[in-house]
Amino acid sequence: MTGKIVGMPKGLLYHYYYVLWKNFFDALGFRVRVSSDTNKRIVNTGIMSAVDEACLPVKVFYGHVLDVAEQVDYLFLPRIVSVTEKEYMCPKLLGIPDMLKACMINPPCLIDTTINLRNNNSQIYQAIKEICAIIQVPLKDGIRAWQRAEKAQGDYELYLQAGNLPAGFNSNLGEYPIALLGHGYNIYDAYLNMGMIHKLQDLGARIWTKEMVPKSIVDTYARKLPKRMFWTFGKQLLGSGLYYLEHNQVKGIIYVASFGCGPDSMVGDLLERWARRYNNKPFMFLTLDEHSGEAGLVTRLEAFMDMVKRRVG
């Protein structure tokens, strides 16, 4: 037990890999401190610290980093370039550690290791070695912790696949299955999307996500594209989106995009085009930014659910 504290910002890839890294650091005897849930203060700090042109999730991420940075020994800020062969994360995620370094005045010790499995899955061991060197633990402990963490993450992904939403949401509500698609931070950050999941559930929607679609199905449907989609989340969104378009039970699809998001401008648009060609269920493209108002969102969600219910009824 080192008792040292690793800070983890609750933004961007947190929504995908929290279980993995939390288990990793726990197993090594570190305490993980996660920044607060997104709130007004975090959003405002982010907006003030990041460049105006950045997308909202990146701004909010700045807010989370600055929220947690002061009270920790280490700040977990890895550069996740790729988690899958021949695929990439968004360019902004490739640059995020350097972007934040340029804005923090007195940062704690950074764990800014690069993880790039694009050409070679075993690079992860190189990354773990680097992390171990930074936090000063023996490599063999690190590898053992990694194996445990990977197992926990695998179990968690299976749990989501079984039709569950992440902690904090009730998966069993609603009678009209609706696919709610988008980057994890847009779907699961209830402050950022103004409680979209709850609002939809109140309107009778049962939420299906891309995390509920097994990888093999995503791959099969993504293969329909004439060219391999190189963004990992883009591929998941297109693969699961095309699957849900054909799925009889799914009554409608909502795509949630961040204003100015590069991948969303292509992935969301392609999906919308396919949906229009299929023309078999309502599709809605929703854009979030710092100026999005709650009233406008409610109106659009209501109109969408009315349409769904009319088609079903």
Place this chain on the structure above:
Amino acid sequence: MRITFPHMGNLYIVGRGLFEYLGVDVVIPPPISKRTLKLGIEHAQEFSCLPLKINIGNFIEAAELGADTIVMSGGVGPCRFGYYAQVEREILKDLGYQYDVIVIEPPDTHFSELLQKIKYLSNGKSLWQVARAIRFGWVKARALDIVEQKVQKVRPRESVKGAADHVYQWALNKIDLAGDVKGVLDVQKLALEKLEAIPQEKDKPVLKIAIVGEIYTILEPFVNLDIEKHLGRLGAEVNRSIYLSEWVNDHLFLGLARMRSGKEARKFASPYLRHFVGGHGQETVGSTVRYAHEGYHGVIQLAPLTCMPEIVAQSILPVVSERESIPVMTIYLDEQSGEAGLLTRLEAFIDLLYRKTDWKKENIK
């Protein structure tokens, strides 16, 4: 088969040269205009990259002139450019255009596939003929860059404003018309002589400003509102982090020629941005450092709004600017950008650079 390809600065001259050399029917899209942009905005997703929007406008306008085949370069990510052709094909399809889209992907995939595409595009010409056509395009690209670099030097010093641009326009036209290598080289030589002959105030103090950033906005005057011309008239000598032949080399000739490589820029970037971020983001940071070392007075970063690699670079440039002591200004361009607003910002930036520069010390250097 009537081939077309997107505009990007002087690229059309290179493309026309290459394809016509092969005897292929090529349709150059009409020069980018307000209408081109309007068509793109109308049919592309709202926050698509500006270059993608203009590509769409180009293709619609080329189709009106009878083009039926698009040639584009591709990519493997991480930036959007690698997927442009895919999205553009779908947009055009939904609009009812029957385009055949041929994408020259980096040879990350299969070299044999590439050869097949070339064979198809060249109407079955021999590889030897293809190689000669490529060389011809290359000679044009180099000539364009050489003349342009001279123009950038003359603009701030010419006694009669506009003289250098007059020669430049003449040279563009002549290089475009030249039908063989010798013809191109003759124009290049003559253009350099004409530029040299322009009356200039040679010892006037001139600011040196570098333009860095996203390639399309740097190379396409319609999008950057002719920023280089404005800077020249305001008395600044301009250099750019990317010239056309470098792009042509990387994307179309698969890096066959050895050029000032991105490697160098990446090395300079490493204290600030230690990883590539797609597009030219790392080059933007690295070039800014290099220009600071080379004694430039200021750097202007250009990018289309929402450009991901440049947003990364912009977030880091304040630190670079401070540590390398070089003023940096970022200008985002989109369909709303206007020339008046741009001029005001350029004038203010130039004022700032003049105030910061110690001309006496400068002369000793």
